[in-house]
Every structure is written in structure tokens, then in C-alpha cells.
Amino acid sequence: MNLDNINKKLKEMLTEGRFEHSLNVAKCAEKLCDIYDCDKEKAYLAGMVHDCAKCLNEKQVEDYVEKYEIYLDPLEENNLALSHSAIGSYIAEYELGIKDEDIINSIKYHTTGREEMSILEKIIYIADLIEEERKFPAADELRKLAYAGELDKAILTSFNNTLKYVIENDELIHTRTVSARNYMMQEMSL
Ligand SMILES: [Fe+2]
Ligand SMILES: [Fe+2]
Structure with a gap:
């Protein structure tokens, strides 16, 4: 499927606001490619598609999980966030025809992060948080770091912010984020 068709499909699947966000993430990811030497076409596509499942209703979630035999861990079950x-x-792979594994993984891990993220995974993870319409208090700090060539530091800061947030708000944390955070800290201290 070419980008025009993918965009058409995304417009059907997403709210207007979510589509705008995806466009902003794609543009931001493309910009970050200049700094981190990554493929702009891939980054743009990954940015456009990263939230393609964000607006599904319960029934659609059930249908996709059944159709593609998707394993959701206990934390992911009944939690579309x-x-x-x-x-x-x-959906990216089987409904939109995207075969590139790096793009697929950057979609799969854009919420929690994981150990050993590729450059593209890191770019999509951070672009999701710093695209121009993101106004939460820590976004500016992450933005500065990411555009200053400090991608790993930006991501570690975001993991730490997430950990602090979930503790303060008495929420569960995905263990993948904990592992990703520890991995990144160890990487950076080498
Ligand atoms: Fe998302
Ligand atoms: Fe997003």
C-alpha cells in the first residue's frame, strides 16, 4: 500500500485529532533523522502509522486480537493505552502492508520502550512525546535534549518521568519500561 492509501485508511481509523498528532509525529521523526542519521521515509511512515490502533472500540480490539492471534500480557489486556x-x-503489517521489521517494532514499542531499541524505535518513541502540539510540562526538556543530539538522555529522562508519574498516581508500570530504563542507564554509563 502506498502512502496515499495508507493515509486514506488512517483517516478512517483515527479521529481528526489523532490523525493530526500522527502527522506531527511523522514530521518530527523526519526532522530527527537529520540529526541521528536515519532513513526519513521509514521514519515518516512509522510516525504516521504508530497510533493506528489508538481509536479502536472494544469490539474491534477483540476482533483484531482474535484474527491475528495477538498476545496481550495481563497489563495490556483491557488497556488500550x-x-x-x-x-x-x-494492523500495520497485515492491513497496511508494511513489511519493514524496524518500522513494525517502532510501532510495537512506542509506548513502553524496550531494551536495545534501534535508532528508528528511539526516534518514534521520542517524536511521539515532543511533536509540536505536545504541551505537557516535561515536553520542552525532552524536546531540547532530542534536538541537541542527546537522544538517549531524552529517552532516559522520559522513562524516569514515567516511573515517577506512575508511582505518584498509584498506577501500574509495565516491566518493559523498567527494563528499558535500566538498560539505557547501563548503556550510557559505559
Ligand atoms: Fe501511542
Ligand atoms: Fe502517539
């Missing part, structure tokens, strides 16, 4: 990444990676 987490599961849209995994479900979206299947």
Missing part, C-alpha cells in the same frame, strides 16, 4: 502499540503493529 498500552495495547494499541502491539495491536497497531499487526
Whole structure:
């Protein structure tokens, strides 16, 4: 499927606001490619598609999970804020015809991060948080770091912010984020 057709499909699947966000993430990811020497076409596509499962209703989630035999861990089950990444990676591959594994993984891990993220995975993870319409208090700090060539530091800061947030708000944390954070800290201290 070419980009025009993918965009058409995304417009059907997403709210207007979510489509705008995806466009902003794609543009931001493309810009970051100049700094981090990554393929702009791939980054743009990954940015456009990363939230393709974000606006599904319960029935659609059930249908996709059944159709593609998607494994959702206990934290992801009944939690679209987490599961849209995994479900979206299947939609990208099987409904939108995206075969590139790096793009698929950047969709799959854009919410939690993971150990040993590729450059593209890191770019999509951070672009999701710093695209121009993101106004949450820590976004500016992440933006500065990411555009100053400090991608790993930006991502570690975001993992730490997430950990602090979930503790303060008495929420569950996905273990993948904990592992990703520890991995990144160890990497950076080498
Ligand atoms: Fe997302
Ligand atoms: Fe997003």
C-alpha cells in the first residue's frame, strides 16, 4: 500500500485529532533523522502509522486480537493505552502492508520502550512525546535534549518521568519500561 492509501485508511481509523498528532509525529521523526542519521521515509511512515490502533472500540480490539492471534500480557489486556502499540503493529503489517521489521517494532514499542531499541524505535518513541502540539510540562526538556543530539538522555529522562508519574498516581508500570530504563542507564554509563 502506498502512502496515499495508507493515509486514506488512517483517516478512517483515527479521529481528526489523532490523525493530526500522527502527522506531527511523522514530521518530527523526519526532522530527527537529520540529526541521528536515519532513513526519513521509514521514519515518516512509522510516525504516521504508530497510533493506528489508538481509536479502536472494544469490539474491534477483540476482533483484531482474535484474527491475528495477538498476545496481550495481563497489563495490556483491557488497556488500550498500552495495547494499541502491539495491536497497531499487526494492523500495520497485515492491513497496511508494511513489511519493514524496524518500522513494525517502532510501532510495537512506542509506548513502553524496550531494551536495545534501534535508532528508528528511539526516534518514534521520542517524536511521539515532543511533536509540536505536545504541551505537557516535561515536553520542552525532552524536546531540547532530542534536538541537541542527546537522544538517549531524552529517552532516559522520559522513562524516569514515567516511573515517577506512575508511582505518584498509584498506577501500574509495565516491566518493559523498567527494563528499558535500566538498560539505557547501563548503556550510557559505559
Ligand atoms: Fe501511542
Ligand atoms: Fe502517539
